[in-house]
Amino acid sequence: MNTKIAIDRLxxxxxxxxxxxxITINVYKNTITGFMGPSGSGKSTIISVxxxxxxxxxxxxxxxxxxxxxxxxxxxxxxxxxxxxRVGTVFAVxxxxxxxxxxxxxxxxxxxxxxxxxxxxxxxxxxxxxxYLWDEVKDRLSTSALKLSGGQQQRLCLARTLALxxxxxxxxxxxxGLDPISTAKIEDALNQLKSEYTIVLVSNNxxxxxxxxxxxxxxxxxxxxxxxxxxxxxxxxxxxxxEDYIQGKFG
Amino acid sequence: xxxxxxxxxxxIVQIVFNMQxxxxxxxxxxxxxxIFIKGFPYVNPEFIFASPEDMGxxxxxxxxxxxxxxxxxLSILFATPxxxxxxxxxxxxxxxxxFTKLIRFGVESLAGIPSILxxxxxxxxxxxxxxxGWSLLAGVLTITIMILPTIIRTSEEAIRSVPRQLRIVSYxxxxxxxxxxxxxxxPAAAPGxxxxxxxxxxxxxxxxxxxxxxxxxxxRLPLSIMDSGRTMAVHFYILAREGISMEKAYGTALVLVLSxxxxxxxxxxxxxxAISKYS
Numbered sequence: 001m002n003t004k005i006a007i008d009r010l011x012x013x014x015x016x017x018x019x020x021x022x023i024t025i026n027v028y029k030n031t032i033t034g035f036m037g038p039s040g041s042g043k044s045t046i047i048s049v050x051x052x053x054x055x056x057x058x059x060x061x062x063x064x065x066x067x068x069x070x071x072x073x074x075x076x077x078x079x080x081x082x083x084x085x086r087v088g089t090v091f092a093v094x095x096x097x098x099x100x101x102x103x104x105x106x107x108x109x110x111x112x113x114x115x116x117x118x119x120x121x122x123x124x125x126x127x128x129x130x131x132y133l134w135d136e137v138k139d140r141l142s143t144s145a146l147k148l149s150g151g152q153q154q155r156l157c158l159a160r161t162l163a164l165x166x167x168x169x170x171x172x173x174x175x176x177g178l179d180p181i182s183t184a185k186i187e188d189a190l191n192q193l194k195s196e197y198t199i200v201l202v203s204n205n206x207x208x209x210x211x212x213x214x215x216x217x218x219x220x221x222x223x224x225x226x227x228x229x230x231x232x233x234x235x236x237x238x239x240x241x242x243e244d245y246i247q248g249k250f251g
Numbered sequence: 252x253x254x255x256x257x258x259x260x261x262x263i264v265q266i267v268f269n270m271q272x273x274x275x276x277x278x279x280x281x282x283x284x285x286i287f288i289k290g291f292p293y294v295n296p297e298f299i300f301a302s303p304e305d306m307g308x309x310x311x312x313x314x315x316x317x318x319x320x321x322x323x324x325l326s327i328l329f330a331t332p333x334x335x336x337x338x339x340x341x342x343x344x345x346x347x348x349x350f351t352k353l354i355r356f357g358v359e360s361l362a363g364i365p366s367i368l369x370x371x372x373x374x375x376x377x378x379x380x381x382x383x384g385w386s387l388l389a390g391v392l393t394i395t396i397m398i399l400p401t402i403i404r405t406s407e408e409a410i411r412s413v414p415r416q417l418r419i420v421s422y423x424x425x426x427x428x429x430x431x432x433x434x435x436x437x438p439a440a441a442p443g444x445x446x447x448x449x450x451x452x453x454x455x456x457x458x459x460x461x462x463x464x465x466x467x468x469x470x471r472l473p474l475s476i477m478d479s480g481r482t483m484a485v486h487f488y489i490l491a492r493e494g495i496s497m498e499k500a501y502g503t504a505l506v507l508v509l510s511x512x513x514x515x516x517x518x519x520x521x522x523x524x525a526i527s528k529y530s
Contacts, residue, residue, distance in 0.1 A: 053423060084425040091423070095416045098439060107434075108424040164425060 004029040004168065004198040005050060010064035012045060014057070019045050021222045023064075027215075032190060032199040034213035034230065036206055038250065041219040043202045047170045050200070051087045052080035068168070085112065088161035092173040094153035096145035101137050104145045104156060108164040123163050131159035132189045151182025158189060168198045175208065187212050206246045210234050218242045283508060290505030293498050299506065303470050307486065308496045312503050314472040318480035319510070321387055321473060322466065323455040326394040331448060333395070334402030335437075341403075342410045343432055362400035366454075369397040370464030378465055385467025385479040393465040394458065398451035405450065409443025410436060442522050449518050456511055459488045483507040 005027040012020040020042045027033045035043040048054040049066055052073065065072050073083055085108075097104050105124040114120060124141070128134040133155040137148070145156055154174060161169060171190075175183040190199055190212055203209055209216050210230060217227040218241070226233060226242040237243045244250055301311030337354075345351050373393030383389040413436050421431040437444075462485050473480035481489070483503050490500035 051423065053419065056419065056422065081425055081427050084423060089423045091416075091420070093416070095420045097417065097420060097435060107421075107426075111424065111426050111430060160424065 001031070002029040003027070004068065005200075006065075006067040006070075007046070007050075008065040008067070010046070010049065010062070010066060012042075012049065012054075012060065012062050015059045019222050020049075023219075023222075023224050025217060025224055025227055027198060027200060029198050030194055030196075031214040032194050032201055032212055034209035034216040035200060035202045035219060036204070036209050036216060036245070037219035037225075038245070039204070040221065042222040043217075043219045044172050046219075047089070047172050047200065047202055049074075050168070051089050051170055052078075052083055053089065055080055085164050086166055087168045087170060088164050088166035090154070090157050090161050090169065090171045090174045092176050094150065094157045094177075096148070096153050096156055098146060099144070100142045101145045101148070101156065102141040105160050105163045108160065112164075124159075127159040127163040128156075130162050130189065130193060131155045132185045133159055149182075151178050151185065154178060154182065155185060155189070158186065162193075166197065168200070169193070171199065171201045173202055173204060176204065183208070206248070210246075218245060220245075286501060286504050286508055290501035290503075293502035294505055298502055302472070303486075303499075306495050307470065307490050307499055312483065312486060312499070312506065314470060315481050315483045315486040315503070316506065316510075317472055318387070318466070319456055319482040319484070319507075321480070322390055322394060322462065322482055323452050325387070325391040325476075326398060326455045327448060327452060329391065329395040330398050330402050330451060334399050334447075335406045335444060337399075337403045338406035338410055339432060341407055343428070343436070358400045358403050361396075362404065365460075366397060366458055367460040367464075369393055370461035372396075373461060373465035383477070385465065385469070386477045387466055387473045387480055388476040390462055390466025390480075391476070393461050394455045397458070397461055398454055401451050401454065402444075402447045405447025406440070406444045409440035409447070412443065413439040442526055445518060445522050449515060452514055453511060456482070456507065456514075457484050458482070459484045463488075483510075 003026045007023055007025045007027075010020055010023040011018070023042070023046065035046065037043050045054070048057075049062065050068075050073070054060055054062070062074060064074075066074055068083075068086065072078070097107060099107075102120075102124055105127050106120045109120060109123050114123070125134060125138075128137065133152060136152060137156075145153065148156060154177075158169075158171075158174070175186055178186070187208070190201070193199065194214075201209070201213060213230045215227070216230040216233040218225045218233065218237075218239075220241055226237060226239045228238070233242065234246060237246065298311045299316065300313050302313055303315075304310035337358075341351055341354060370393065373389055373396075377383045377389035377392050378385060381389075417435050417439060418431055421435045426434065459482075462482055466481070466485075467479035468481045468485055468489060469479035470481065471478070483506060487500050487503040487507065490496055490503065
């Protein structure tokens, strides 16, 4: 299997607070990889390094290497703006931009210089279909995205990310505020998407990780405790902490 | 001690606040009503479109209407980019430092200076030193400096109140800093910025002291930026102060009040349409 993201001895601290301690992990192409662990385990921080959103935090010190297709994205020469076209992100809380559904999706493509109406329309329709939202909004693309329900807003955010035509999609607890039906729709979408994208899903919900991921990583206090195929992690965990976590003894 | 019924207290509080609101609104209504009653008989198409004769005792006020529009429009045109630019710099492109504190302190101080001091400065610097003479240009530059603090402060406030998550989302969709400011931050801050601009237009239109010192008080229509002219507020002041014609003074006041009201209504209408579409 091809490695898409290679994280090599990644250490990160906020001031004196060490958040990530020597993380080494490979994420494989066209798979869904789940990052799980209790809050404070550093799983979301890893995400924000991969998309370089960590740049917007103060007092951060990073060591180690994070490579996508073999190229270190922490290098000076790597432009975070170009990187974020290849690495899309869906955040825990859906935040539509205060504009129409259409313009929310078209935001990324427009930034990439696409301005033709038909071209944009094709992208918007394709992205919404992939995010399982098209049928619900196709008649009201010009209404405000803020009028959608929470579950629809999160699928809008997924569609907005897909419109960037990224190679990697990072989802940071995308279903934490959603009801089971909305969650199921997102999960269905992700299952379809993995043939085209490499997906990293951060979640506190071990059942969700077990349901839809191919590989699962368990983090605790900034350390990678266990990483294996999801089957193995959930049936025969190597570490006691992993077992306790997935059985719900802590976290 | 016997407890007073909380619903009774609620009722009292509500009545007190209602009365306060009523009091505020009625002051405004009384002022406008007096100006309306005293000025209405003299306002007619001729008054609006004719030039004044005999120092303003007869004829209309067209040159001062034009002068007011020229002064306010040009000042806003200069002050808005400068002020909004400063606000963007202060909020987006610097960290909090001694330098930004110094700028902010300067802005606060400028906002508190009486307008006649701006007039004096404009007179000494633009009119005399730069040899502009009493002119529209000197007036515009002086008023620009005068309204700049208001625009900077309201814009900064508006930009600061745009939620951080909106910026984060924009960056995550591969926008650069400038694209984010242009496409997300400024549109979201626009209502607040517009409020600052409206307040500034009000100040420019209503200003007398600073305008007399710099733009002069010529009764002729300013045809170039080097011409002197007068605004409606100045015209009103001179008519009333020098006892030329109280009738024409009230007529001028009415046109002045109506134009400020209509600018406000128009601005809020435009703003409301812009906001309500996507929120």
